[in-house]
Amino acid sequence: MVMVRARTLTVLVMMCLVAWGLATPAAEAGNRKAPALDKPRQGGVSLVFTGKARPRAAVRLQVRARAGWKAVGRDRASRRGTFRITLRSPDRPRHYRVVSDGRTSRARTVAPAPVTEPAAEPAAAKPRPSDACGTVPDRPGWAGGGSYQCSFVDQFDGDALDRGSWHVMDGTTSGAACMVDTPETVAVSGGSLRLTARPADRADQCPLRKDGTRASYVTGSVNTFWRWSQQYGRFEARMKSQAVSYAGPQEAFWLWPDTRYSSDATWPASGEIDIVENYAAYPDLAIPFLHYTWNDNGGARHGLNTAWDCLAPRGQWHTYTLDWTADRLTISVDGRTCLTNTAGAPSFRKRFIMSFSQLLSGSGVNTFLGGTRAPTTLEVDYVKVWK
Incomplete structure (x- = not known):
């Protein structure tokens, strides 16, 4: 009984000494667990050491050297007792341990990181073929991986229209204007074809309409009539x-x-491909339209013969493209597909000429009301055709 009371008293005294900060380091350390060192993780050229120690305790990482253990890193454990130390991966097998509160962890053996060959440089992309039209695009649906071949190109350089390639419309009324062949309506300058609609003057003579009047505006339109088709x-x-x-x-x-x-006498069944029509009344849209039945499929049908979601704001340059085969017509604006037709209509299985027109509408929501309107111009930077 006396011995038990003595031991109890000793424990109480030690607890008081620890609380008052008077206990010896050895006695205090004896009540603490040794730190734990996890298996180190290789990360490229780095080696990451993690583990557990007393919360907020100082932790030193050591490596085994000839003269004993040498400190190579340190950290302070978090509130949750975790630590993390990062070193460069060793160049030969080494032994590591951590020391905290005078206690040491079990040593860990680390082998050098495996040497990996640097990734091979990617093969240089094979240059795309080019021809008179520039870089040759891929030919859609061509199983052999073939490409188109340039068949027509005009960059509109110089200061005059190539009359060997282009026919200028003259004397035909369309909408609120008639087409005339004058330098003010059809011109090439600054690297562009310029087709302009403007008020008629005394030198212009538009043909009589059925009601006996003449158009008071003139405009420009060109095509490859009797010169080229494909x-x-x-x-x-x-x-x-x-x-x-x-x-x-x-x-x-x-x-x-x-x-x-x-023949084109049975229009619209004879066929017409409007790659794009721009209307001032719809200043943000480019509108394609395919004519190939006697009643135009009963009217405009989005996704079949026309589209109403092809964005192309006026006043900006846009690229319009038609990819045309016997069974498919695909129209794109600035590289984005706007309309695909797979009807395979006979109307589109023949040769067509190509046209550019600046017009003034005479009916519908885009009707031109006349008055003192400034001239308006369509600019064409280039046209390219492949087959």
Whole structure:
């Protein structure tokens, strides 16, 4: 009984000494666990040491050297008792341990990180072929990986239209204006074809309409009538329609049957491919339209013969593209597909000529009301065709 009371008294005294900070280091350390060192993790050229120690305790990382253990890193444990020390991965097998509160962890053996060969440089991309049209695009649906071949190109350089490639419309009334062949309506300058609609002057003579009147505006339109045509391929043009604050201006990049090879008398069933029509009344849209049945499929049908979601704000340059095969017509604006038609209509299985037009609408919501309107111009930077 006396011995038990003596031991109890000793424990109480030690507890008081620890509380008052008078206990010896050895006695205090004897009540603490040794720190734990996890298996080190390799991370490239780094080696990460983690483990557990007394919360907020100082932790030293040591490596075994010839003269004994050498400190190589340190940290202070978090409130939760975790620590993390990062070193460079050793170049030979080494032994590591951590020391905290005078206690040491079990040593860990670490082998050098495996040497990996540097990743091979990616093979240089094979340069794309080019021709008179520039970089040759891939030919859609061509199983052999073939490419198109340039068949027509005009960059509109110089200061005059190439009359060997282009026919200028003259004396034909369309909408609120008639088309005339004058330098003020059809010109090439600054690297662009410029087709302009403007008020008629005394030198202009528009033909009489059925009601006996003449159009008071003139405009420009060109095509490849009796000069060039093609069946199938890729047609591409970069254009800019002028931004205006009134209805009326209408611009078009379009294809029409070559009458040397087929008739156009049964339009619309004879066929017409409007790659793009821009209307001032819809200043943010480019509108494609395909004509190939006697009643135009009963009207405009989004996703079949037209589209109403092809964004192309006026006053900006846009690239319009048609990819045309016997069974598919795909129209894109600035690389984004806007309309795909897979009807395989006979109307599109023949040669077509190519046209650019600056028009003034005469009906519908885009009707041109006349008045003192400033001239408006369609600019064409280039046109390229592949087959």
